[in-house]
Amino acid sequence: MSLSNSNSFFPSPLLSQKDYSLVIPDVHGSVLSLNETVFSTEKFAFEEGINLNDIIFLGDFVDRGRYSMEVIKKVLDLRRSYNVVTLMGNHEALMLRALVTKDFNNFFAWIFNGGFKTLVSLAMYICPRFEKLLRKMSKKFSNGFKISCKDSFFDFFIKNNSEFISMFDEILADPRIQCFLNYLQLTHFEDGNLFMHGGIDANFIESRSFSVENWLTEMNLEFSNALKMALNGDFTLFNYYDTASKSIGGSQNASPFWYRNKDFKRLNQVELIITEDYFKVAGVQRLIVGHSIVDEVKRFQFPLGTSVWFTDVGMSEAYSTFFEQGGILIPKRLSSTKSKVFESEVFYIDSFGFYSSLSNVVALES
16 A cells, blocks of 8 residues: 555655654563564555654563563564664563562562563573472462462562572573663653653652753663662662652652653642743653553643653553554654644554554543
């Protein structure tokens, strides 16, 4: 199918053969939907004559789904053909903290949030000699890893502590895991679009005492140092970016990994204006995030036009037996900065190969 054909389903903006980026939100161990999304997008790009250069992952590669190691391998493999950007999500943070610290509470937090399937996936590829331990763990907690079983899980962890520590060390020593973790970023910024996993507002920016003019650069540098320190066992700086927010029962303002759509809606008018001022200083026209599950791609509008796009439709294998995990195809250079023009040039592509224009994005409030 060609756009020069009058019968083409797709509107005219793609005729200019622009460069596009594929943005993929929370995969959560669903390698099948990831493969199908990439395949569908490549097919679309070939048929429509557009250039697919970059793939931007919004974080949460792991947990809940059964194939986290396969997802990691796929992401690493895609680097051979594309410029791949991998952002860290809260589930990578949970996994990292559990594997590095080997602390029971961190391990239970990871397992409680869907980490057991990830642990099995990683171990079966990297250190299958621990299969017996994992089978015992699965059998003993066959009803799930609930808060009510935390004490018995602690006993199991202590009884098998040396094996768990050895397994964690072998997983972390694997070159594929090291490569995956070392490439993780907090944000990615290009053409007025700021990509990150959860979100951010002025409260967090000011809590870190970044300069007004260079807050985005300073934040990314600080996070890069925080990740290096965490990989070496020091989470002091990393903790600022990995704190549960009020929206999910925490006691603090939201940190970037855990920021949800509820946190944006909770901001008062003054906080909205100050946050938007920070965005405008950095040249951010829109923030594109995953993390917050929505039934379709939605948009939150700031008072002066800056917007936040929520892209995690929450339909991966991790949430449903009928899943349509997909991605957003975004032009790298817009023909106009106006919101409606941006929306008309953006497409959602799901893992079944269905395409749709996002020319009428639903507001978050509705």
